[in-house]
Amino acid sequence: MEKHLQKRVGKVIPFIQDGTYFFNKGLTYYRRRDLHKAKAYLQRAVQLEPEQSAFACQLAIILSELGEYAQSNEWLLRIVERDDQLTECFYFLANNYAHLGLFGEAMKYAERYMECEPDGEFAEYTLDLLDILTIEQEDEEWLNYDDILMKQEQAHTLLEKGEFQEAIALFEEMIEQHPENWAAYNNLALAYFYQGNIGKARQMIEYILKQNPGNLHALCNDAVFSYYLQEHGRLFSLTQLLQNVHPISFEHRYKLGVTFAIVGRYDLAFQWLRQLQRRGFEGDAPFYYWYAYAAYHMGYCSLAETMWKKLVSLHPDKQGSEPWRYREQTIEHIQALFEKQDVASSMYALYLISKSFMKNDCPFPKQSWSHPLLQQWSDYVYDGRQTSSCVIDAHRIVTLLIQHNGFEYEPLYIAWFSFFIEAIKEIDSFSNHEGWAAAFEYMFRKRRGERVTQRMLAERYGVSVATIGKYVKVMKQKWHG
Numbered sequence: 392m393e394k395h396l397q398k399r400v401g402k403v404i405p406f407i408q409d410g411t412y413f414f415n416k417g418l419t420y421y422r423r424r425d426l427h428k429a430k431a432y433l434q435r436a437v438q439l440e441p442e443q444s445a446f447a448c449q450l451a452i453i454l455s456e457l458g459e460y461a462q463s464n465e466w467l468l469r470i471v472e473r474d475d476q477l478t479e480c481f482y483f484l485a486n487n488y489a490h491l492g493l494f495g496e497a498m499k500y501a502e503r504y505m506e507c508e509p510d511g512e513f514a515e516y517t518l519d520l521l522d523i524l525t526i527e528q529e530d531e532e533w534l535n536y537d538d539i540l541m542k543q544e545q546a547h548t549l550l551e552k553g554e555f556q557e558a559i560a561l562f563e564e565m566i567e568q569h570p571e572n573w574a575a576y577n578n579l580a581l582a583y584f585y586q587g588n589i590g591k592a593r594q595m596i597e598y599i600l601k602q603n604p605g606n607l608h609a610l611c612n613d614a615v616f617s618y619y620l621q622e623h624g625r626l627f628s629l630t631q632l633l634q635n636v637h638p639i640s641f642e643h644r645y646k647l648g649v650t651f652a653i654v655g656r657y658d659l660a661f662q663w664l665r666q667l668q669r670r671g672f673e674g675d676a677p678f679y680y681w682y683a684y685a686a687y688h689m690g691y692c693s694l695a696e697t698m699w700k701k702l703v704s705l706h707p708d709k710q711g712s713e714p715w716r717y718r719e720q721t722i723e724h725i726q727a728l729f730e731k732q733d734v735a736s737s738m739y740a741l742y743l744i745s746k747s748f749m750k751n752d753c754p755f756p757k758q759s760w761s762h763p764l765l766q767q768w769s770d771y772v773y774d775g776r777q778t779s780s781c782v783i784d785a786h787r788i789v790t791l792l793i794q795h796n797g798f799e800y801e802p803l804y805i806a807w808f809s810f811f812i813e814a815i816k817e818i819d820s821f822s823n824h825e826g827w828a829a830a831f832e833y834m835f836r837k838r839r840g841e842r843v844t845q846r847m848l849a850e851r852y853g854v855s856v857a858t859i860g861k862y863v864k865v866m867k868q869k870w871h872g
Contacts, residue, residue, distance in 0.1 A: 410440030426671030587791035623775040652681040657688035735808035784821035830862030
């Protein structure tokens with residue numbers, strides 16, 4: 392028996408999982424376009440055989456395709472430090488730096504590749520890249536990217552905190568230093584819009600598109616503005632234009648997908664966001680949020696649930712606000728507003744309908760109203776039908792109030808409609824949207840016993856204290872609610 396066992400054991404061939412094994416497995420998954428598994432196997436390969444430049448180079452390529460350009464460059468720089476004969480690494484470095492916006496570094500490595508391989512495998516692509524980089528160099532000064540990225544991060548933090556005036560000042564400083572930094576212009580437009588300064592936001596978008604025609608971020612921002620401002624014709628034209636755009640970069644594909652989701656074109660949003668996922672894009676919280684919404688509205692409920700779980704793992708507070716639950720809760724809430732049977736609550740209910748549902752998926756069909764103002768309001772929010780300037784102003788003002796306070800502060804918005812219903816009988820114009828919104832919020836909070844000053848609201852809405860004082864005086868005369 393013992394001899395028999397020894398014979399059998401003697402025939403065993405050891406299976407050694409060395410670097411080459413994991414490298415080949417990684418290549419197999421790479422060819423199948425399963426980039427995440429390919430990345431995992433290549434990381435194991437370079438861990439086992441760190442001196443193998445070919446393994447590290449393949450890992451760098453996969454990281455680049457996943458959009459992890461900085462990590463890819465870390466590996467490529469290690470390779471060229473010890474083996475500058477792998478000249479293709481110079482091309483990969485140039486390409487990654489271009490994606491990161493570091494054009495100076497991209498130019499340096501592109502030129503180095505052409506010096507080493509004027510007739511090489513990537514020569515044609517490198518020449519194309521150099522052409523683009525040369526245009527960039529001719530059109531604008533090289534930017535101090537470290538400084539820009541730092542300021543951009545600061546400004547985004549200010550936007551998230553609702554400190555719009557400070558963010559605006561920072562974006563304006565960036566533009567003054569680098570007059571063709573289009574990202575700063577686009578962010579400035581968003582800051583103006585969040586602040587409620589629609590005119591300046593629109594001027595900024597128009598300027599970008601005049602100076603830099605086809606700027607995708609500007610077109611997307613314009614579409615989002617049009618959606619929130621109920622500009623149906625303009626929104627239709629912009630979505631028609633954007634659905635014919637087919638960008639190369641992950642960043643632009645992401646921007647398109649999120650934009651289409653925001654404006655309710657879930658079919659197009661789903662197309663772009665799913666494509667990103669299939670190409671190995673590692674999403675962030677907004678990606679999972681909008682992908683879940685798009686998937687749900689396109690009937691992919693299981694996928695929507697999976698994406699929402701990923702979102703909740705990053706932001707546990709999102710538990711319970713799933714799109715399928717949100718729809719049910721919104722319908723119930725709107726029904727409750729209509730059941731109050733007062734004009735102000737019904738106006739707010741109609742506003743919520745216009746913001747919550749697409750026309751072809753609206754659970755509240757349009758109806759006729761006996762109250763003339765309510766009928767005008769319904770025509771405007773449902774169809775964008777031309778109506779009196781005061782009705783349009785009222786819509787802009789309540790949108791401003793919501794932008795600054797969120798939908799949760801509902802008593803403020805119903806109070807605004809109550810005031811408007813009475814004030815329209817005696818006031819001809821509400822065209823200073825920021826001034827009226829700031830003054831009304833001040834009066835509302837003051838009457839509720841909150842500690843608030845006119846200066847606080849002036850800074851929030853970007854108007855002067857004198858302007859708020861002027862409208863507060865009018866309201867004290869007219870508002871008895």
